[in-house]
Amino acid sequence: MKSVLFTRFFILLPWILIVIIMLDVDTRKPAPPLTPRPYFSPYAVGRGGARLPLRRGGPAHGTQKRNQSRPQPQPEQQLPTIYAITPTYSRPVQKAELTRLANTFRQVAQLHWILVEDAAARSELVSRFLARAGLPSTHLHVPTPRRYKRPGLPRATEQRNAGLAWLRQRHQHQRAQPGVLFFADDDNTYSLELFQEMRTTRKVSVWPVGLVGGRRYERPLVENGKVVGWYTGWRADRPFAIDMAGFAVSLQVILSNPKAVFKRRGSQPGMQESDFLKQITTVEELEPKANNCTKVLVWHTRTEKVNLANEPKYRLDTVKIEV
Numbered sequence: 001m002k003s004v005l006f007t008r009f010f011i012l013l014p015w016i017l018i019v020i021i022m023l024d025v026d027t028r029k030p031a032p033p034l035t036p037r038p039y040f041s042p043y044a045v046g047r048g049g050a051r052l053p054l055r056r057g058g059p060a061h062g063t064q065k066r067n068q069s070r071p072q073p074q075p076e077q078q079l080p081t082i083y084a085i086t087p088t089y090s091r092p093v094q095k096a097e098l099t100r101l102a103n104t105f106r107q108v109a110q111l112h113w114i115l116v117e118d119a120a121a122r123s124e125l126v127s128r129f130l131a132r133a134g135l136p137s138t139h140l141h142v143p144t145p146r147r148y149k150r151p152g153l154p155r156a157t158e159q160r161n162a163g164l165a166w167l168r169q170r171h172q173h174q175r176a177q178p179g180v181l182f183f184a185d186d187d188n189t190y191s192l193e194l195f196q197e198m199r200t201t202r203k204v205s206v207w208p209v210g211l212v213g214g215r216r217y218e219r220p221l222v223e224n225g226k227v228v229g230w231y232t233g234w235r236a237d238r239p240f241a242i243d244m245a246g247f248a249v250s251l252q253v254i255l256s257n258p259k260a261v262f263k264r265r266g267s268q269p270g271m272q273e274s275d276f277l278k279q280i281t282t283v284e285e286l287e288p289k290a291n292n293c294t295k296v297l298v299w300h301t302r303t304e305k306v307n308l309a310n311e312p313k314y315r316l317d318t319v320k321i322e323v
């Protein structure tokens with residue numbers, strides 16, 4: 001009798017263990033996400049909508065509220081659209097730069113990317129890239145005239161103007177929806193907080209830029225909420241001593257100043273920003289962001305030129321690979 005009980009126990013033991021393990025697995029909490037939620041998550045759109053607390057047409061969470069007939073305000077729709085104009089040109093690091101940029105932009109709600117190629121035609125690489133980027137975007141192109149492709153001359157003048165022209169054309173006939181324009185060079189580094197700051201731009205807003213002008217940062221100096229000067233190590237005489245990455249303009253201002261563009265004629269190196277801003281605003285009018293311009297939320301990073309010394313002159317690989 002004792003031995004029968006003994007063998008039964010050993011037959012049942014594995015099953016008991018399996019049940020215990022199953023119970024344990026079921027009751028375990030789901031693993032935390034790999035990255036913590038950013039604290040400004042209301043502005044970040046999760047692709048599956050999981051992060052967005054208030055989204056129209058989503059699964060019915062609050063079923064009781066569904067029958068209240070008055071439509072609820074749509075926070076996502078009320079957000080002003082951020083239009084990011086990015087000039088870009090073909091070079092070995094182009095796709096890498098655009099990939100980093102898209103990875104940032106994809107986390108910003110209500111952003112429209114205006115990508116302007118410095119080229120005679122839209123390239124296949126950028127077209128394919130944008131088609132897969134998962135972002136609302138517009139793909140433009142305009143070549144920089146050969147005579148302007150020289151060291152020391154301003155870059156991307158024609159491309160930024162093409163972006164401005166597209167914006168004005170698009171909003172020609174309709175009353176302007178709230179929007180903010182920002183010039184986002186393809187090689188800079190942008191924090192997500194920056195977009196949160198610029199979204200509330202009423203006319204023209206400004207903030208510090210890191211790693212620029214031969215210093216760790218440049219910034220507008222602010223007193224009593226107004227810009228009164230510039231902390232800069234380079235050409236402090238500039239009317240707006242600020243990099244292209246250091247300001248945003250409301251769509252309304254762009255539309256009500258239809259002639260404001262970037263100019264080639266008479267423009268000195270480093271004066272593009274001032275020449276443009278002079279046409280649409282004054283220093284007194286500027287709106288300081290980033291805690292009265294005391295926080296660096298964007299960096300003027302520059303990518304090292306790649307070493308292609310060992311690249312064969314004629315293709316040796318058996319397949320063609322896009323880099």
Ligand code: UGA
Nearest residue numbers: 086087088089118153154155156159185186187243244302
């Ligand atoms: C600095 C400023 O940060 C730029 O905003 C300004 O346009 C530039 O100087 C200038 O000299 O005009 P920097 O890092 O020296 O920037 O310039 P890049 O990053 O080489 O170029 C700025 C943007 O123009 C980039 O998005 C780049 O892809 C684009 N670009 C550059 C072109 O579209 N075509 C070119 O031939 C060169």
Ligand code: MN
Nearest residue numbers: 185187301302
């Ligand atoms: Mn740059």
